[in-house]
Amino acid sequence: MLPYATAAEAEAAVGRGMTWAEAAWFRYSASIPDYCLYCHNVPILLLVYTLAPLPLALLELRRRRRHLPLPHKLQPGVRHPPAAFLRCYAATARVLLLAVGPVQLASYPAVRAVGIRTGLPLPSAGETAAQVAVYLLVEDYLGYWIHRLLHTPWAYHHIHRVHHEFTAPMGYAAPYAHWAEILILGFPAFAGPAIVPCHMTTIWLWFKLPFDPTKYIPLYGGVEYHDYHHFVGGHSQSNFSSVFTFCDYIYGTDRLKEMAGNHVEKGDENGFGNGKQD
Structure with a gap:
């Protein structure tokens, strides 16, 4: 307040x-009250998750019904049925409400402890951009190693395989994962603001930004880079980075999509793995 x-x-x-x-x-x-401002994270998260992928989802469903090509998709041969969209959305929304929501509400003392502020003045555009750049680098580095750990046999079988059910991801599948994975990946996302405290409005922007401007940044990997990771499936040991590519390059786990080759087993026409590969 x-x-x-x-x-x-x-x-x-x-x-x-x-x-x-x-x-x-x-x-x-x-x-x-400041606590209520922080609680905005939960409805904003659900709103952005619901609305941001919706246009492309509706486009895909419309063109699928009319048997038209899907040039906007990285794997245009995969056409998700309406049931896949509904299942993905319902499962993820449930996890966001029942797992992420309580953690968000309970983490307010940590937010206050690291120095997140709500008062005036608001941060400048330059300050916000610099802070988000730091957060991207921190999240990318920590997320890279967590992602690699999630591909170890035990972690993959018990946790990460859920995220790989979609061998041809779409917008709603980005946060589709086991509840434990979503909570684990919350740590690298919060680490940046803990290191470089910011304003509450920057926190909202950082956690909920629906459009990714980082494709204009050198060493950006992004959607196409990560799509190859899902295209290969559960046995993939490359392209772990979520934003940039330098960790994969440094640690020798970078691969281009063209390297998939004919030996890669694709998911079925609906974009799901066969359960063994994933």
Whole structure:
């Protein structure tokens, strides 16, 4: 909750007039406790997860019904049926509500301890961009090693195989995983803000950003790079990075999609693995 009763008090504390964004933040958050602001993470997470993949999902279903080509897909021969979208969405939303939600609500003391703030002034665009860049690097490095550990036999069989059920991923399948994996991968995502504390609005942006601008950054891997990891299936020992490619390059686990070759077993026409490979 902001310690200012009026906009004039807020401007006096900041030492200048508020920007339009700061004025909007003041009007919205002045009377809301900090804990409630942090709790926004859960509905925002569900909203972004529901809406961000929806246009491409509807496009794929529409073109599938009319037997039209799918040029936007990396594996255009795979056509997910409506049941696959519904199953994926329902399973992931359930995990987000029942596993991620309680952890988000219980982690507020840690957020306060590392110095996440809610007051004025708001961070500049440059400050936000620099912080998100650090978070991307930290998350990518830690996530790389966690991903490799999840491909060890025990972890894969008991946890990570769920994420690999989709050998041809689509938007809703990005966070589709065992509840334990989603919680484990929350650690590298939170590590960046813990190292470089930020404003609550940056936290919202970092955890919920639906569009990925990092494709314009050198060493970016992204969707196509990770698609090969799923294309190969459960025995894949390459392309573990989630954002960049430097960890795979340094540790010798980078592979190009063209290297898949004819020996790779594809999933069936609906994009699911056969249960043995995955």
